[in-house]
Amino acid sequence: MMVFALAWQLACLFASFSTLTFTHPISGQAWTDAWDVVVIGGGPAGLSATSGLARVRRNVLMLDSGEYRNGQTRHMHDVIGNDGTVPAAFRALARQQILRYPTVQMANATVTNITGNASTKFTIQTSDGNVFTASKVVIATGIKDVMPSTPGIAENWGKGIYWCPWCDGYEHRDQPYGIIGSYADVLDSVFEVHTLESDIIAFVNGTQTAETIAKVNSNPPAGYGDWEKKLQKYGIKIENRTMASVTRLQDGSVVQSADGMTEYDKFLVTFTDGSTIERGAFIANFPSVQRSGLGASLGIPYNAKQHLKTDGQMESVVPGVFVVGDANADNSTNVPHAMWSGKRAAVQIHNALEQERSDDLIKKRSRLSEEEVDRIMGRDLLDIYSSEHTRIIEHIIVVTFAHAILEAAVLIMSFQRMDELEAAHNGPRVRGAGIRPV
DSSP states (O other): OHHHHHHHHHHHHHHHHTTOOOOOSSTTOOGGGEEEEEEEOOSHHHHHHHHHHHTTTOOEEEEEOSOOTTTTOSOOOSOTTOTTOOHHHHHHHHHHHHTTSTTEEEEEOOEEEEEEETTTEEEEEETTSOEEEEEEEEEOOOEEEOOOSOTTTGGGBTTTEESOHHHHTGGGTTSOEEEESOGGGHHHHHHHHTTTOSSEEEEOTTOOSHHHHHHHHHSOOTTOTTHHHHHHHTTOEEEOSOEEEEEEEEOTTTSBOTTSSOBOOEEEEEETTSOEEEESEEEEOOOEEESOSHHHHTTOOBOTTSOBOOOTTSBOSSTTEEEOGGGBSSOOOSHHHHHHHHHHHHHHHHHHHHHHHHHHHHHSOSSOOHHHHHHHHOHHHHHHHTSHHHHHHHHHHHHHHHHHHHHHHHHHHHHHHHHHHHHHHHOOOOTTTOSOOO
16 A cells, blocks of 8 residues: 555656746746847838848847838838838738748837847847847837928828828829928929929928028039029929918828829918918928937947948947848938848848857857757747647656556555465465475
8 A cells, every 4th residue: 555655646746747837948038038139110121121030030029119100101102012002001911921930929019228239148128018138139110200390291291291202202293292391402302203293382481591502502412503593494483481381171092093093182381471372292301310219329320310320231330230221321211122121131130140150169068058959959849848739748648657657556566465365375484495384
């Protein structure tokens, strides 16, 4: 009976092991806390970087605050294969496709702080209190346009009032048109839109001054020789009065051509003197700033337009930190280029990580560390440890082991019983004699 009780206790002990939860062996953290790369921002640039890294099985986490420069825009244009796509639909489909790759996770979160460096790994903190670590960081947080306080401009941004003629201009071609911004920037806009528009009024809000003219003449941009004469030749009317408001009279998302290729927005511009002018659409020249201060907090310098400086590989002056899309300083702010910059960074990051790993392989000791084992075997093995199927298998193994112990105990008890019966029939053995008494 003592043997049977011991076997039962052993079975219970092993059964208790099957209820343990297995976690990532590195620093005792769950595997979702440590990543090869954390991508901050879920617009076209961030999605492209995440996709490029997923395609080579890098463990990548994308954190998206849900703030986008083109968030209010009706449709994307000049994006091959996605001309006329709603931006939110584009992002949703991209997420769905990228999440098919098992080394990717995405979360809706705002990053508030980045610390560390490429040697010790970066620590990324979010506003909801989560903390992640990564070997590399991609900043894809974009920029935001600084709107004037004039009522009606911010409210209609991206819907007949826009900054990019390639993105929105064609749908408003050959309509009464306006340019909003400084007198110094008008000719640049004319260069961009004159093949689309001929009836153009520039609303410069009191900036047509001797000071503005002298400033432009002292350092004229490319193409600005005799710039005021060029404005006259193009037939541009300069409206220097101050705009009091912009009121929508007609919605181009409702009133449009049958094929959707022409949108008929209509706006009423009211000046401070009470007079008004109607226009069908506007291009605007407003300053822009970084949407996030993360790059500056890491010490990445700005260029003159408040964009973060990078090299040709999208890497900043902070090793291991890459900046892609509108946030960086390569001065090309559109969806195709944002996607290209994200992919460029992904390629560079992947190669850099593997080069670093090759150096580690040379330096490492003969026995692999837990981190090396994890990196070689991949995250899939860790997923298996935490799966429901594995816990079922553990229970089966424990029960089988306990059953074997019980069978052994029964067998031992049988042998003991046989000895007792034999002794009762033949008499007790003489210890050490090896023979029975006569």
